[in-house]
Amino acid sequence: MDQKSTELAEEQAYFDRADKNRQRHQAQLDDLPGAAANAGAAQRFLKWVARKREARATVREAVAVGRIDDGSEEPLYIGNELITDEAHEILVINWRTKAAEPYFNATLNDPQGLVRKRSFVCDGNTITDFADVHFRQLEEAVEALDGPDGLLLAELDRSRDGTMHEIVATIQAAQYDLIRAPVDRTLVIEGGPGTGKTAVALHRVSWLLYNHRDRFGAADIVVVGPNPAFTRYVRTVLPELGDAEVEHTDIGRFAPPVLRGRPEPVEVRRLKGDERMAGLLARALEARIGVPDAAERMLFGGRFVTIAGAEVRAVLDECRAAPGGYAHRRALLRDRLHELARERGAPTDRERLEPVDNLVERLWPQFSAPAFLRQLLGSKRRLAAAAGPGLTAEEAVSLQRQGADKLSTQTWSEADLPLLDEIEDLINGVPRRYRHMVVDEAQDLSAMQLRSIARRSANGSFTLVGDLAQSTGPWARDDWDDLLRHLPDARPATVSALRYGYRVPRQVYELAAKLLPLAAPGLAPLNVVRDGPAEPGIHRVEASERPGRAVALAMEHAAQGRFVGVICPPAHRQELVEALAANQVEWSGADQGDLATAVNVVGPQEAKGLEFDAVVVVEPEDIVAGDDRGHRMLFIALTRTTRYLDIVAAGDPLPMAAPVRVPEQRVESLFAPDERGMERLAEQVAAMVAGSAPAPAWYDVLNRAAAILERQAESAPRRGVSGRHRRG
Numbered sequence: 001m002d003q004k005s006t007e008l009a010e011e012q013a014y015f016d017r018a019d020k021n022r023q024r025h026q027a028q029l030d031d032l033p034g035a036a037a038n039a040g041a042a043q044r045f046l047k048w049v050a051r052k053r054e055a056r057a058t059v060r061e062a063v064a065v066g067r068i069d070d071g072s073e074e075p076l077y078i079g080n081e082l083i084t085d086e087a088h089e090i091l092v093i094n095w096r097t098k099a100a101e102p103y104f105n106a107t108l109n110d111p112q113g114l115v116r117k118r119s120f121v122c123d124g125n126t127i128t129d130f131a132d133v134h135f136r137q138l139e140e141a142v143e144a145l146d147g148p149d150g151l152l153l154a155e156l157d158r159s160r161d162g163t164m165h166e167i168v169a170t171i172q173a174a175q176y177d178l179i180r181a182p183v184d185r186t187l188v189i190e191g192g193p194g195t196g197k198t199a200v201a202l203h204r205v206s207w208l209l210y211n212h213r214d215r216f217g218a219a220d221i222v223v224v225g226p227n228p229a230f231t232r233y234v235r236t237v238l239p240e241l242g243d244a245e246v247e248h249t250d251i252g253r254f255a256p257p258v259l260r261g262r263p264e265p266v267e268v269r270r271l272k273g274d275e276r277m278a279g280l281l282a283r284a285l286e287a288r289i290g291v292p293d294a295a296e297r298m299l300f301g302g303r304f305v306t307i308a309g310a311e312v313r314a315v316l317d318e319c320r321a322a323p324g325g326y327a328h329r330r331a332l333l334r335d336r337l338h339e340l341a342r343e344r345g346a347p348t349d350r351e352r353l354e355p356v357d358n359l360v361e362r363l364w365p366q367f368s369a370p371a372f373l374r375q376l377l378g379s380k381r382r383l384a385a386a387a388g389p390g391l392t393a394e395e396a397v398s399l400q401r402q403g404a405d406k407l408s409t410q411t412w413s414e415a416d417l418p419l420l421d422e423i424e425d426l427i428n429g430v431p432r433r434y435r436h437m438v439v440d441e442a443q444d445l446s447a448m449q450l451r452s453i454a455r456r457s458a459n460g461s462f463t464l465v466g467d468l469a470q471s472t473g474p475w476a477r478d479d480w481d482d483l484l485r486h487l488p489d490a491r492p493a494t495v496s497a498l499r500y501g502y503r504v505p506r507q508v509y510e511l512a513a514k515l516l517p518l519a520a521p522g523l524a525p526l527n528v529v530r531d532g533p534a535e536p537g538i539h540r541v542e543a544s545e546r547p548g549r550a551v552a553l554a555m556e557h558a559a560q561g562r563f564v565g566v567i568c569p570p571a572h573r574q575e576l577v578e579a580l581a582a583n584q585v586e587w588s589g590a591d592q593g594d595l596a597t598a599v600n601v602v603g604p605q606e607a608k609g610l611e612f613d614a615v616v617v618v619e620p621e622d623i624v625a626g627d628d629r630g631h632r633m634l635f636i637a638l639t640r641t642t643r644y645l646d647i648v649a650a651g652d653p654l655p656m657a658a659p660v661r662v663p664e665q666r667v668e669s670l671f672a673p674d675e676r677g678m679e680r681l682a683e684q685v686a687a688m689v690a691g692s693a694p695a696p697a698w699y700d701v702l703n704r705a706a707a708i709l710e711r712q713a714e715s716a717p718r719r720g721v722s723g724r725h726r727r728g
Helices: 003-035 039-057 098-105 150-156 173-179 197-211 228-234 266-272 276-286 309-320 326-343 354-363 369-377 380-386 393-397 416-428 447-454 506-513 543-559 570-582 620-625 630-638 664-670 675-692 695-715
Strands: 066-069 076-079 090-094 116-123 126-134 186-191 221-225 247-250 295-300 303-308 436-439 462-466 493-498 537-540 564-567 587-589 599-602 612-618 641-649
Touching (some): 003 126, 090 098, 369 416, 506 630, 543 564, 570 599
Parallel strands (some): 076 090, 186 462
Antiparallel strands (some): 116 126
């Protein structure tokens, strides 16, 4: 038996011993409820044990991910939980502890007192391999461990399964620094596709819960994602780490529960996301408070009681100015008018004060957030009246739409959800605040969505995760300051970038990175650490062949046991769905929050943050055309894979410039036969070129445009183009 085989057997014996003691700990947990002093304590113990079981049920079976040796007799094993033997001697320490820090931080330049770091590769609790770093024996200078190591590269080849997993075994030094960054500030973790930023943020939550137990409990932290599919994808990580109680939600769930799915033009979505909407909603709600009559007469059992309108108005004004939300102040008005009516001879029995309640409803109507917003959006008059100084009446009226016949059948757009949450806050306040909030894909959030997040923070402590190069949609951003200004500024903000791409194969990233000069000018590409198994496949087809080819490729990958994402723009989704049905392919749709089968259909926007073994991208030209930052959207779609990429296209598989379409009427309105008019037209043309081509190509584009204009001038003299306007 060679030396490594001997050591492998010794390590396995240690793992088996630790596992027996882990099982003993679990049995002791089961006995705890019986030792409780009373039935109530026993119930609390039962709940606590159940939560522990739930957390441990999903933890990987290996007792340790690695070990460190500092030259002493006993190495230190690192795992997901503390394990001790019968004599209370430590067998495995928790990765969150200070003693475990050298495992993540040691580098060849700074070994932190270690002689060796060993990382295990396991199948369950069976060790299949291990890798060592001998700090004192290596002579060649190599990059510190914030780059890749062998165990990390092995982990990256593991197949996806529709959920994200913990990465304790493969945390790199740069990632570990962010995991344990100070909590007394807003931390922005920025990183390109495959840098591990989401996993780092989730491990940061687990580290905070362990190391700041005096400040945080699981109920004090929430993880906010962009959509249900993303939330489902990441929600298993913390239970794997032993933290099953942390809340996960998508940004839309902050709103009252309503039917989602209403489509809406981009200009309306942009306006609804504007922070000026907060003022409009507040003014519109206050405008629903009425004015009393000159005298308010109420009938109580055949006897009229009259209260002067001036008295009612005084009470109304006092309640309007009182602190608290709309519902609280309404309740205050009701109590004050009950009291006033009794003073005038109304019955003292509260159940018989219905006439007062009717008056309150007329003066200060009661609303749910959906009922109020449905009425507001259905009325041009109310919208215009609420515009106020922040919005023009024309902008406000542009929000008007016809509502459903019944509130219960009303369908709401994604842009409506933060408005509903704003109204709910105005009426009833926020039911719950958190001491730390993790917000993923934060770069795309509108000002109104950020208000939803800000009002739920108890202290301004945030971990924000995102990538400006992947910022798309109506609220695409080019810097973090535009986002941070909407959050509480009680704490300083730190923006930290991850610079290694671990999960996207080099061949795929190099193809996608060709889009960066258009998608994110000035952004440096990532350092990608691994090669994929194959070059990206480019499949040029006729339009009629497109859905069939995409489905055939997805089926080929699925037959190899790969987790497949078909990223398809909305314009081609129906034809793709029909092709899947014709081939009897079972599939899941990310728009329903579902990533459960081998083949998954994903829209470009929904693909953010997800990972697949294989990705089939359908018609890149239409992905680019579907968003104001379309090249960013295509960059996202191409980088969702960890192994294989196929592109199916009737058009350009990698469009490097979006078509420029300028309405003729708009151009004519810019032009006047004078220097100012020509200057304005030149500025418009320059803006279009700058927004559609990389800087090195600008002059070539303009020269070609000039040649096109010259040909048009030769063939269309009726347009009034004289020779003095031509080149040369």
